[in-house]
Amino acid sequence: MSLQNKKFLIIVTGSIASYKACEIIRILRKEKCEVQVMMTESAQKFIGKATFSALTNNEVLTDMFPDTPKAGLEHIEHALNMDAILVIPATANILGKVASGIADDLVSTTLSVCEQPTLFAPAMNYRMWQNPATIEAVDKLRNRGKLVLNPEVGALASLHEGEGRLPEISDIMNGIRELFEISLPLKGKKVLVTAGPTREAIDPVRFVSNRSSGKMGYAIAEVARNFGANVTLISGPVSLPPVPEIEMIKVETADDMLLAVQNCLVADQNSIDFLFMVAAVSDYQLENIEQQKIKRSKEELNLIFIPAPDILKSINGNIQGKTIAFALETENGEEYALRKMKEKGADYIVLNYANEQGAGFESSTNRVTVFSKSGKKIDLAKNRKDRIAKQIIEFVLNNE
Ligand SMILES: Cc1cc2nc3c(=O)[nH]c(=O)nc-3n(C[C@H](O)[C@H](O)[C@H](O)COP(=O)(O)O)c2cc1C
Structure with missing residues (x-):
């Protein structure tokens, strides 16, 4: 299940991290969600309404008592139609106010009226987070079924180290998915995916490549992300839009891809949980790449390829x-x-055919058979690549 077409009220409160709400809005908009922003007065000291208005294509709600009053509590009624409410960042002040039932401005009044699933992503000085009043407020909100994320530990704007940084974007996104009870079987797991073709240069303007579109690898990356994983995608040259929320590394040649994979493994101290090698890496590269463009001639052109x-x-x-x-x-x-699978020490292998209609390269659908090292096998009937990706990941998770 995805977040597509969901309607969100994002409440921004007054923290040095207020600007980070922009990234969440950008991701949700890419997922085709509708976003309405509401800001406290303090939040407007940190970031302007114009930014959120531009990002959401919507008016930003700030005033309980606007100069031209709307009928009834129109602003708040609008909030009632949203699927979920996200308070990003959540100040100590708003946590305390909501926990105590205070409704003295548009934001706190809205939060006291709305009963939709609500997520708070706190950001504050570590002393504020450890203040007994904040601890009590967070407990109260959690007991009332609200999702209050824990802030990250790290360097704070106050130059202190401690627990108080806004949670990571991926943790906030996973929190949002939890609001909709989307199951996250890969939560906390690291997934590395390679996708697309590689290109091997012949001269400065020509290359040898293959027909891989990258669609299968991108679908694997997106499903792994939807399942809660922390995903890195190493992609050869493709014309697909980037997958929101994941780290993307763009490469061109087989050498580049090897280096990128090795760097990721080193950076993560080999703690990758799942490595999906979906890229169609060139089997051969030119022995010598011409430094100047090869000119047309009547002679035969012989190129030497090496593995x-x-x-x-x-x-x-x-x-x-x-x-x-x-x-x-x-x-x-x-x-x-x-x-x-045996020769290369893989745990699973996904077989697909290049010469089958509606499968393999370029196609938006695929038909695959997955084999596991332990002798299990599943045939997945022709389907959209995103659905095939989900079935592959589920097979792997069910046959670990
Ligand atoms: C530079 C600066 C940074 C601040 N950062 C935070 C913060 O990260 N978290 C927090 O709870 N309060 C922070 N505050 C204090 C809040 O802005 C203040 O408590 C305010 O009343 C919160 O109002 P609101 O909850 O209605 O947005 C900061 C204040 C200043 C001046």
């Missing part, structure tokens, strides 16, 4: 987590796929 790095083999299962490899074949699929 490109075999990324999967170089890892050879040498990570703590599971490796899921992909095999694109045109014949003897099962035999080649099983051999590849």
